[in-house]
Amino acid sequence: MLTHKTFHSKAAIIHATARFFALCLLLQTPLLMAYAHYSAHHIALWWNLTFHILCAFTTLYLCNKGLPTRARTLLLTSYYSYIVLATFLWRGDMYIQHFLLIGCLCCVGVFSQHEQRPRLYWGLLFALTFCAIDGLFSYSLHGWQGAIRRSNSITLTLASVGLILTLHAHSRRHLHHLAVNYRHTRQLLIKATPAAKLTSAFTPPLSHVPNTPLSRFSSSASTGFSTGLMRQSFSSACVLFADIKGYQTLAPLFGEQKVIEALDAFYSQIDVLAAAHKMYPVKTNGDEYMAVSELCMFPPLSASNGKQKGEQKSAHHINNGVLFALAVTATFKIFALKEGWPCQIRIGVAAGPVTAGMPRRQHGIFDVWGNTVNLASMLEQHCKGNAVTVCDSTFSHLTAETQAKFCPILIDSKIGELAAFEHRLTNTH
Structure with a gap:
C-alpha cells in the first residue's frame, strides 16, 4: 500500500512518462509519411502507430482521473x-528493439519500493525480449561481427537486469531496516508511556520482522499511526477524577x-x-x-473469562482505586497546609465498563472513554x-x-438524582 506522499509522486512520474511517450509517437507521424511505403506492411505500421497514440492519451x-495503477499498466503494455x-513491421534490422531497454530502466521509476515483484517482472520482460529479438536479427551474422553483436546484446541485457536486481535488493534492505527501526521505536514508545501497561495483556505483539520487505508494514500508515494500544472495550474498570477547589x-x-511548579510537585x-x-x-x-485502574486485570468484553474470577479482580482493583482516592485526599491536605494554599481537593470515583486505547488520529494520546468516565x-464536579464521592457500583465492590x-x-445531577456515597476528610483524620 502506498502512502499519500508516495502515491502522488508516482502518479506524477507516470503522467510525465505518458506525456513523453505520446509526444514521441506523434513525432513518428512524419517519419511514417516519408518512409512507410518502403515497408511491405505500411498499412499495419499506420494502424500500430494510431492505436498506440490512443493508448498513450488514454493513459493520460x-x-x-486519479487511477495511476491502471495508467501504469496500460503505459507499460502499450x-x-x-x-x-x-x-517486425519494418523491413530489416532497424535497431528498434533497443528501445526495450529504455522500458526496462523506466520500471525503476514507475514502481514504488513496496512493489518489488511487479518491477522485477516488467524489467525482466523488457530485457529478455530485447535479448531474444536482437539474437534473432544477429543470427545471420557470422564471424567477428556476429560475435560482437551478440556479446553487446547480452552485455546490455545483463546490465539492465543487474541494475533492476541491484535496486530490488537495495529496496529490500531499506524496507527491512525501516521495519526494524519501526519496531524498536514502537517498543520505546510503549515503555515510555506508563498507560501502555493498561492494555498490555490484551494487545497482540508485533509480528517478527522478516528478512523480506513488509508490504503489510505500511498498513499503519493508513490509520495515521499505530502503537499497539488499539482501542478496545473492557468489562470493568475504576476511573478517578480529581480537581482542586479554589485553584483559580x-x-x-x-x-x-x-x-504551576507546586502543582507539578x-x-x-x-x-x-x-x-x-x-x-x-491517564492525563492532567x-x-x-x-x-x-489496571485494565489488563479485567477481561475485554469479547473474552470468555470466568465471571467469578473477573468479579474478584474487579473488586480488588476497585477497592484499590478508592483507597488511592482517600490517600490523595489526605496527601493534599498536608500539601495545602505546607504551601499555604486555601484550597480543597474533590475526587469522584466510578466503576464500570470502559473503552480505552489510542484515538484514530495523528496527534491523539492514550485515553479512556465511556459512561463510567x-x-x-x-461525581467529582458535585463533590x-x-x-x-463514589457511585453505588463502586461502593458495592x-x-x-x-x-x-x-x-x-x-x-442532583444533570441526568437526575443519583445515589452515591461520600467520605469527607475532617480535622480528626
Whole structure:
C-alpha cells in the first residue's frame, strides 16, 4: 500500500512518462509519411502507430482521473507492444528493439519500493525480449561481427537486469531496516508511556520482522499511526477524577509560575501513590487529574473469562482505586497546609465498563472513554471539598472496612438524582 506522499509522486512520474511517450509517437507521424511505403506492411505500421497514440492519451486520461495503477499498466503494455510490433513491421534490422531497454530502466521509476515483484517482472520482460529479438536479427551474422553483436546484446541485457536486481535488493534492505527501526521505536514508545501497561495483556505483539520487505508494514500508515494500544472495550474498570477547589485564586496570591511548579510537585507525589495502588495516571488538564485502574486485570468484553474470577479482580482493583482516592485526599491536605494554599481537593470515583486505547488520529494520546468516565467526572464536579464521592457500583465492590468510611448521599445531577456515597476528610483524620 502506498502512502499519500508516495502515491502522488508516482502518479506524477507516470503522467510525465505518458506525456513523453505520446509526444514521441506523434513525432513518428512524419517519419511514417516519408518512409512507410518502403515497408511491405505500411498499412499495419499506420494502424500500430494510431492505436498506440490512443493508448498513450488514454493513459493520460487515467492519470487525470486519479487511477495511476491502471495508467501504469496500460503505459507499460502499450510501450512494450508498440516496440515489438514496430520491430517486425519494418523491413530489416532497424535497431528498434533497443528501445526495450529504455522500458526496462523506466520500471525503476514507475514502481514504488513496496512493489518489488511487479518491477522485477516488467524489467525482466523488457530485457529478455530485447535479448531474444536482437539474437534473432544477429543470427545471420557470422564471424567477428556476429560475435560482437551478440556479446553487446547480452552485455546490455545483463546490465539492465543487474541494475533492476541491484535496486530490488537495495529496496529490500531499506524496507527491512525501516521495519526494524519501526519496531524498536514502537517498543520505546510503549515503555515510555506508563498507560501502555493498561492494555498490555490484551494487545497482540508485533509480528517478527522478516528478512523480506513488509508490504503489510505500511498498513499503519493508513490509520495515521499505530502503537499497539488499539482501542478496545473492557468489562470493568475504576476511573478517578480529581480537581482542586479554589485553584483559580492561587495565581494572584502566589504567582502563576510558583503555583504551576507546586502543582507539578503534588502530581509527582500522586503518581507515586498511584503506582502503589495499581492505578495509572491517564492525563492532567490544569488542576484536574485523571487515573484508571489496571485494565489488563479485567477481561475485554469479547473474552470468555470466568465471571467469578473477573468479579474478584474487579473488586480488588476497585477497592484499590478508592483507597488511592482517600490517600490523595489526605496527601493534599498536608500539601495545602505546607504551601499555604486555601484550597480543597474533590475526587469522584466510578466503576464500570470502559473503552480505552489510542484515538484514530495523528496527534491523539492514550485515553479512556465511556459512561463510567462521564459518571466519575460528574461525581467529582458535585463533590464537596476534601471529600471522595463514589457511585453505588463502586461502593458495592468495596471491602467492609472501606465501606464503613462512607455515608450515603443523593446528588442532583444533570441526568437526575443519583445515589452515591461520600467520605469527607475532617480535622480528626
